[in-house]
Amino acid sequence: MESFEQAAPASHRPHPSAEALRRSVDAHFPRVIEQLAALVNIRGIAWEAFDPNELDRSAEAVAQLIRDGGIEDVRILRVDNDGVPGGPAVVARRPAAEGRPTVLLYAHHDVQPPGDPDLWESDPFTAVERNGRLYGRGAADDKAGIMAHVGALRSLTEVLGSDFGVGVTLFIEGEEEAGSPTFRTFLETHRDLLTADVIVVADSSNWKVGVPALTTSLRGLVDGTIEVQVLDHAVHSGMFGGPVLDAPTLLARLIATFHDDAGDVCIPGLLGADAASVDYDEPDYRADASVLDGVRLAGTGSIASRLWHKPALSIIGMDIPSVALSSNTLLPRATAKFSLRLAPGQDPEEAMRAVRKHVEADPPFGARVVFTEGETGSPFSTDTSEPASQLALASLEEAWGVPAVEAGMGGSIPFIADLTELFPAAQILITGVEDPDSRAHSANESLHLDEFRKAVLAEALLLARINDGGLDGPDISRRE
Template sequence: MTSSSHTSSTVPDEAALRASVAAAFPRTLEDLTRLVAIPGIAWDSFDPKNLDRSADAVAELLRGAGLEDVQILRVDNNGKPGGPAVVARRPAAPGKPTVLLYAHHDVQPPGDPALWETEPFTATERNGRLYGRGAADDKAGIMVHAAALRALNDVLGDEPGVGITFFIEGEEEAGSPTFRTFLETYRDLLRADVIVVADSGNWKIGTPALTTSLRGLVDGTFEVRVLGHAVHSGMFGGPVLDAPTLLARLIATFHDERGNLAIDGLEGFDDAAVDYPEDDFRQDSSVLDSVRLAGEGSIASRLWTKPALSIIGIDVPSVVMSSNTIQPTARAKFSMRLAPGQDPEAAMDAMARHLAANAPFGAEVTFTPGERGNAFATDTSAPAAKTALWALETAWGTTPVEMGVGGSIPFIADLVEVFPQASILITGVEDPDSRAHSANESLHLGDFENAILAEALLLARLGMQETP
């Protein structure tokens, strides 16, 4: 549905907002370039001063967007200060809703500089894309919020009716260790009717999406032990298999011959309404032509509504440090994505039972549970979701996709629990070639401008509504 199907009393001035966003776009890119230049990384091995610089830059940006109530806040995590978060507010007019705009200013480490075609912390425009660490994830999310507010101010004045609260986190890439404590500490400051999380992506270039489901997450480690200590492989090899071999045999029990997860107690369903062609998936994921895709059902369901398990780390001696000994222990870390509706505790228990039941050759298997995160699903019939879909379609001029995402955003579950009455909308600027977290991260500039317009339309129209 487009703006032509609504009366002028319920629809914002699309043309004026579009013109404002376009006129300010060079300034928006300049601001994004300045943010990208700050290597704010919330990992202990990196200089925390850069994270403070990043928060200061965001605070100054929001003051420049017309907000006066701007604070840099943090809470402690077991005595250690959390990352600096920027909170800025403009109260709602009486009877109008408040919208919380979330993004994060911290970024991933740049990784191997040899893999980058440009300098990681120098935003570089090339072929309609902006390259740089954080250009997409998630400093573009900050700029979508800030630029949308500027357009709103330009077209509607400094008091558009809708209340606006910015919450720009400073430790998301480090796992948001103080996020829940921060929400509970500043619950009244952050309370909102609608929460917009600008940390996801779109279906493809030119086709917007509202992320309507996220898989849950559990992870952990398991160790296989076969000996009390390492022994000579020539003198003892044969009767006893080494721990890495038995670890491999245990890992092989996780999937059946077709690549479906073979762990009893996990839920999943083939219920994705969107067609994701195999050729597109292969191109987006860079999977080799010779590799057969795992699992059964539609590709979209395998990504969004079925569980998946990956081994993301193994501790065994490296090849260069290996010796002719039978290794007594080997350890692996797994990451398991859960279908919407799956209880994380039940999934963790299922993993524990499977490991215990499949210990190879009677090896001693020790399981150490890790993180847990709930799945998420949006009620797309809710008024805020309908308004968001209208705004996306109006901005792009094409029907948006109601998209699932195979990954997890664990803090979404915290938002749901702390603010159960709020409608949560997950948006973003990434596309399949944005390469967030990887070398050559980039942002498609055309979609970036459309995302700003869509959020301006969303905020303007919410400002025309009354609080339920």
């Protein structure tokens, strides 16, 4: 990602406490990493196949870290969704002084399953430092987000004193990697505890090592399954093959209609635009995405726009016999699960209807198609002219020493839509602790430690600027 256009970053005079905060963050950083490593060692996975006691242990460890940081009102809460208990969330509150704003700091303490242990260079649940990076499941996603909040508050308290005026609420979720099934219910149940003027979601990525980013847009998401049926039951491929095509073949033909020859999604009714203000160099993208030599990239327009502002449709699973279990049989039915990322501005329900209409309109060879809707999540975009975004851009620039990029993200964070709907007055900031080589959800997940140090400082600076009344009209001037 070597080349990008400067995205009109905000410019402030240096914050008067900047150097003191930098010294404090540096002094406490070894302890922050030690505490992060201890969190990584806990196998807190919010999936039914894993030990729920480890998830409870993870929540207790986070709660104790926050208590040790000087916040007394710390609770572990969970809600039920249709009788199913949700993951344990940690909510901690430090009330605002009269007339001062409140900032909600979000992260999540649950992690992805480790996957194939043979792919890891070290035990996924033993934090190991190598070449300036901390390796382990959750080291980046998202236990680093927790420690960014804890470390920033620790330094802010040390520099400004324990009586600073801005209110702080920490909301550390315990089921994000399982799809946040009780998130909406949790927000509705505990709305009074979570109401804030600014919400900081520390669960994204920076542009590259050395260049910070504020995530200003997210793609939405819809998914579902498509089943193709051609026979009442399986039959011998030698005796009956030829006049009828098997279900996997017809399913493949149907899937092939989702993209045009250039690789753009061509389902009518889906939005897309070539609107990115920065670019992502093709060699960097190919390296970051591990694209094999000779494989052509799909789609048209800038790579950043293809990632952030256009739909992307993937087939993420298929139900057909494996090669090991295959036989000379015409298969009567086959099912695929699709995952469709939506451009900002796209209504998820309209997108789901568009996919249904497309697959049902002209089934290959008249096959029977059964479309089953899955999950939906709305896209997100933010107005970076709002005071909180300006303060965040200024704080990132001061911490890194270079202007921050206003970047989209190709992924989805569906719960952002719930935050937007239930807290419409709050300004939402999506910040990052990861970099393109963090490999979240993959083997050898890691955190770049020097970048993480800057992320802690940037959040401390942001809180200091808000504490100084920055939301009421800071001295902001756009750099020409």
